[in-house]
Amino acid sequence: MFLMMAEVLHLAGVAASLPESRLWETLGRHQSHVEWIGCSLHDLIQPSFSFLVGVSLPFSIASRLARGQSRRRLLLHALWRAAVLIALGIFLRSIGDSRTDYTFEDTLTQIGLGYPFLFLLGFRPQRERWIAVAVLLVGTWVAFVLYPAPGPDFDYASVGVPPDWPHLMQGFESHWNKNSNLAWAFDRWFLNLFPRDKPFLYNRGGYATISFVPTLATMTLGLIGGEVLKSGRSARGKVAWLLAAGAISMALGWGLGELHLCPIVKRIWTPSWVLFSGGWCFLFLGAAFGVIDGFGWKAWVFPLTVIGMNSIAAYLMSWLFEGFIGDALTRHLGAEPFRVLGEPYEPLLHGAAVLAVMWALLFWMDRRRLYLKI
Structure with a gap:
């Protein structure tokens, strides 16, 4: 999740902006699906x-x-x-x-x-x-x-x-x-x-x-x-x-x-x-x-546990809330805070902020023992 x-x-977008970097090329490849044969993370x-x-x-x-x-x-x-x-x-x-x-x-x-x-x-x-x-x-x-x-x-x-x-x-x-x-x-x-x-x-x-x-x-x-x-x-x-x-x-x-x-x-x-x-x-x-x-x-896995305990909610957030949260961050904060490391890293920092907000929502639900179950 x-x-x-x-x-x-x-990460693939950052890799495209930094074509000379093997590190970002690897990270981008493993955050993308292979086209047909093979496997990525x-x-x-x-x-x-x-x-x-x-x-x-x-x-x-x-x-x-x-x-x-x-x-x-x-x-x-x-x-x-x-x-x-x-x-x-x-x-x-x-x-x-x-x-x-x-x-x-x-x-x-x-x-x-x-x-x-x-x-x-x-x-x-x-x-x-x-x-x-x-x-x-x-x-x-x-x-x-x-x-x-x-x-x-x-x-x-x-x-x-x-x-x-x-x-x-x-x-x-x-x-x-x-x-x-x-x-x-x-x-x-x-x-x-x-x-x-x-x-x-x-x-x-x-x-x-x-x-x-x-x-x-x-x-x-x-x-x-x-x-x-x-x-x-x-x-x-x-x-x-x-x-x-x-x-x-x-x-x-x-x-x-x-x-x-x-x-x-x-x-x-x-x-x-x-x-x-x-x-x-x-x-x-x-x-x-x-x-x-x-x-x-066990302590190191706590951030992942917050997500795993509410896997259906996490799945729904990635579909329904990602765009809304991203637009809200840009609307209220502007684009400049996410360009502090340079334009190639803007989607990474913006995405990290969106991910942090979604995790905070899941943490709030976990603290109140609110779990979506089917």
Whole structure:
């Protein structure tokens, strides 16, 4: 959530103003999504969010069962939560449009579509969860392979992809080319079932609705990790398991990409992306658990805890409040205070001020125990 809110720092903009700086080029690259194949730090935000939904589920289920809630009530709540997440994602994506934008690639919508299935897996043993991950990944891979790859005469320009785009793949990997794959074909049918100002032809970023299927695999990996944290293993055993799972998962995802069996593409959530990003998520979780719970070093993480305790509020702020706060700061303070380090750094300082205000609002909510929950 912090990385998502920190988009307001506009590091890529600073990097563009300082092209000679390798430091700013690196920072800007890792605050931007890769165009298609590969991974940046920014690309790990959505899988981390999805992964942590799975991590929290065993604790949520145990807490509600301890309060005497029935499984039927828990299921109804899970269905309600899924519906709210889907609706909220559509609402946020429709901001600024003249009518509802029925699109389902938003992080909240993707989580909502898979959440009921994740909930049911929450009552199954670990072995069945691993099987579910395997079925989801293999099934997604096979489905993409069976869909015809774009031929040499495919009109990429008609789907918003320049014919000379450097990220177009050849041969077997072309099954996962932008806006010419199974996910794109599904949306050409599915999204046109909803009222639209004009027919849906393609998503400019290549994102797709059915990415929720492999996203469910990411959430299930989190569910498995959450069960490990909840287990009676020693703290050292938990850290070792998570780090080992992370290394193995990352290696598998990387290997699939290197062998040209399945490219690592976040935008359509390829199986190799699930494994590669899931490996990072296991490593992050293991490292955080070891440092915070194992060694007890908790004070440094307080600013992040304020954000994490109100993750839905933080998500909404980044969508709804960022522009309002930014305009207000400029209106009342002017631009000069943000140019004190020079014009290249103006968006950075302005964004830092916006980020500070949003954090202060979350801190105020935390002090008063006001948490947005679904």
